Amino acid sequence: MSQSRDSGQTAAPAAADTTRERILAAAMEEFARHGIAGARVDRIAKLAKTSKERVYAYFRSKDALYAAVAAREYDVIAEATQIDPTDLPGYAGRLFDYFVARPDHHRLITWGRLELPGTATGADDPTQAAITRKIDLLRQVQQAGQLDPAWDPADVLALVNQIATTWASQPELSEAAAAHAVDPTTAARRAAVVTAVERLFPRAR
Amino acid sequence: MSQSRDSGQTAAPAAADTTRERILAAAMEEFARHGIAGARVDRIAKLAKTSKERVYAYFRSKDALYAAVAAREYDVIAEATQIDPTDLPGYAGRLFDYFVARPDHHRLITWGRLELPGTATGADDPTQAAITRKIDLLRQVQQAGQLDPAWDPADVLALVNQIATTWASQPELSEAAAAHAVDPTTAARRAAVVTAVERLFPRAR
Numbered sequence: 001m002s003q004s005r006d007s008g009q010t011a012a013p014a015a016a017d018t019t020r021e022r023i024l025a026a027a028m029e030e031f032a033r034h035g036i037a038g039a040r041v042d043r044i045a046k047l048a049k050t051s052k053e054r055v056y057a058y059f060r061s062k063d064a065l066y067a068a069v070a071a072r073e074y075d076v077i078a079e080a081t082q083i084d085p086t087d088l089p090g091y092a093g094r095l096f097d098y099f100v101a102r103p104d105h106h107r108l109i110t111w112g113r114l115e116l117p118g119t120a121t122g123a124d125d126p127t128q129a130a131i132t133r134k135i136d137l138l139r140q141v142q143q144a145g146q147l148d149p150a151w152d153p154a155d156v157l158a159l160v161n162q163i164a165t166t167w168a169s170q171p172e173l174s175e176a177a178a179a180h181a182v183d184p185t186t187a188a189r190r191a192a193v194v195t196a197v198e199r200l201f202p203r204a205r
Numbered sequence: 206m207s208q209s210r211d212s213g214q215t216a217a218p219a220a221a222d223t224t225r226e227r228i229l230a231a232a233m234e235e236f237a238r239h240g241i242a243g244a245r246v247d248r249i250a251k252l253a254k255t256s257k258e259r260v261y262a263y264f265r266s267k268d269a270l271y272a273a274v275a276a277r278e279y280d281v282i283a284e285a286t287q288i289d290p291t292d293l294p295g296y297a298g299r300l301f302d303y304f305v306a307r308p309d310h311h312r313l314i315t316w317g318r319l320e321l322p323g324t325a326t327g328a329d330d331p332t333q334a335a336i337t338r339k340i341d342l343l344r345q346v347q348q349a350g351q352l353d354p355a356w357d358p359a360d361v362l363a364l365v366n367q368i369a370t371t372w373a374s375q376p377e378l379s380e381a382a383a384a385h386a387v388d389p390t391t392a393a394r395r396a397a398v399v400t401a402v403e404r405l406f407p408r409a410r
Contacts, residue, residue, distance in 0.1 A: 035319065038242050107319060114240065114315055117376045131381040154386035155397035158371050158378045166360075166367040169374065171322045173363045176336040181359035192360035200404055 020058050022048040027069045032104035035111040036066050063116065070112050071126050073105060083134055085141040086204035088160050092197040095164035096190050106168040131157070146204035156201060163196050225263050227253040232274045237309035240316040241271050268321065275317050276331050278310060288339055290346040291409035293365050297402040300369035301395050311373040336362070351409035361406060368401050 026047035030039045041062055045052045059065035081094040099106045138153035147156070167174055167189050178184050231252035235244045246267055250257045264270035286299040304311045343358035352361070372379055372394050383389050 035240065035242070037240070110315065110319055113374070113376050114312060114319070127377055128381055131378060132385055135381065135385045152382075152387045152393060152397060154378070154382035154389075155371075155394065155401075158375055158382065159368065159397070159401055161378070162367055162371040162374060163364065166363050169318070169367060170363055171318050172332055173336060173359070173366070176333055176340065177357075177359035177363065180337055180340045182357045188357060189360065192357060192364070196360075196364055196405055200401055 019048070019050055019054065023050060023055055023058055023065070024069055024072060027065050028073070028108060029104070031066055031069055031111060032108040036062065036115040039066075041065075066112065066116070070108065073108055074127050074130060077105070078130060083137065085137045086146050088147075088156070088201040089194045089198040089203060092160050092164040093190060093194045095161070096167075096193050099165055099168040100186060100190075103168060106165065110169075141204065147201060151201075159200065160197055163193055163200075166193055224253070224255055224259065228255060228260055228263055228270070229274055229277060232270050233278070233313060234309070236271055236274060236316060237313045241267065241320040244271075246270075271317065271321070275313065278313055279332050279335060282310070283335060288342065290342045291351050293352075293361070293406040294399045294403040294408060297365050297369040298395060298399045300366070301372075301398050304370055304373040305391060305395075308373060311370065315374075346409065352406060356406075364405065365402055368398055368405075371398055 023044065026044045027039070029047065030044045034040070039062060041055055042052050044065070045055050048055070055065065059068055077095075077098060081091060081098055083091050134157050135153045138147065138156050141147045142149040142151075142153060162169075167177075177189070181188065228249065231249045232244070234252065235249045239245070244267060246260055247257050249270070250260050253260070260270065264273055282300075282303060286296060286303055288296050339362050340358045343352065343361050346352045347354040347356075347358060367374075372382075382394070386393065
C-alpha cells in the first residue's frame with residue numbers, strides 16, 4: 001500500500017484499492033471452491049494478477065483473508081436483501097433469490113462455519129454485531145405489536161435465515177425434488193419458502 | 206477380508222467386521238474434523254489400529270470411504286429419529302436432539318455437501334432412495350387427509366429437515382443467541398424448532 005501511495009496523491013489509493021479488490025474477488029472464488037484449508041494463496045495471487053507477497057502485505061494470513069472475504073460477503077448480503085422486520089416473508093424471498101443466483105456465496109459461508117467455528121470474538125466481531133442489531137430490530141417490532149412476542153427474537157432470525165436457505169443447504173434433496181416434487185421449478189421452491197415464513201411470522205398490517 | 210477368511214470359518218467374518226467397523230469409526234472422526242480433502246488415510250489407519258493398505262483393501266479410495274461413512278450415518282440417523290409423517294413436530298424434535306448430542310455428525314454431512322455435491326447417481330443411490338421413500342410416505346399421509354395436500358411433499362421434507370437443524374447449521378447465530386436470546390437454553394431452542402414445525406405441519410388427529 002505504501003508503495004502505491006508513493007506514486008501520486010490522487011491516483012495511488014485507487015490503484016491500491018484495485019489490487020485489494022482483485023485479491024478479495026479472487027479469494028472469494030478460491031475459498032468458495034476449495035474451502036479455507038484447501039485454498040492456495042498462490043492461486044489467489046495468480047488469479048488476482050499480483051504476487052503472493054502482495055497478498056500477504058494486504059492480509060497477514062490465509063485465515064485473515066478468509067475473514068475479510070466473509071465479513072464483506074455478510075455486508076453484501078445484508079445490503080442486497082435488506083431485512084424488514086415487518087415483512088419477514090419478503091426478506092426470506094430475497095435471501096432465497098440471492099443464494100439461487102450465487103450458490104458459491106452460500107458455499108463460502110458454509111466452509112467458514114465448518115473450518116472456523118467459534119472464531120467470533122463477541123460484541124467487537126462485525127458479524128456478531130450485525131446479528132445483534134437484527135435481533136434488536138426484531139425485538140422492537142415485537143414491542144410495537146407487529147410480531148408475535150411469544151417468539152424469542154433469536155429464534156425468529158435463526159428460523160427465517162434457515163428456511164430461506166432450505167434448498168441451498170440440502171443439495172441431496174434438490175436432486176430428489178427435481179425428480180419427485182409435484183412442481184420441480186425454482187419458483188415453486190421459492191413459493192414454499194415464502195409461505196412457510198408467512199405462516200410462522202405473518203407480515204405486519 | 207480374504208486374509209481374515211483364511212483364518213477360520215466362524216471367527217473370521219467377525220474379525221473382518223471388527224476391522225471394517227474400526228476403520229469406519231475412525232473415518233467418521235477424521236472426516237468430521239477435517240473434511241474429505243483434508244482427511245488423511247494414514248491418520249484413519251492409525252486410529253483404527255490397522256494399515257493404510259488394509260483401509261484401501263476395504264474401501265478403494267478416500268472418496269469411497271467417505272461415501273460408506275456417510276451412507277451409514279444417514280441410516281443411523283433414520284433409525285435413531287424414525288420419521289413419523291403423522292407427527293412431524295415429534296420427528297423434528299428427535300432430529301434436533303440427535304444433532305445436539307452429535308455435532309460432529311452434522312459436520313460430516315455438511316462436508317459432503319460442499320465437497321461431493323451432485324455425486325448421487327439417481328434412484329440407485331441409497332441416499333436418494335431413502336429421500337424418495339420419505340417423500341412417498343408424506344404423499345400417502347396427504348392422500349389420507351392427515352397432512353395439508355397444498356404443500357409439495359418435497360418441500361415438507363426439506364423444510365422439516367432444515368428447521369430441525371436450525372441451530373446446528375448456524376454456529377455464528379448460536380453464539381449471538383447465547384448472549385441475546387430471551388432464554389438461552391437448549392430446551393428453549395428445541396421448543397422453538399418443534400413449535401415452528403407444529404405451526405406449519407400440525408400433528409394428525
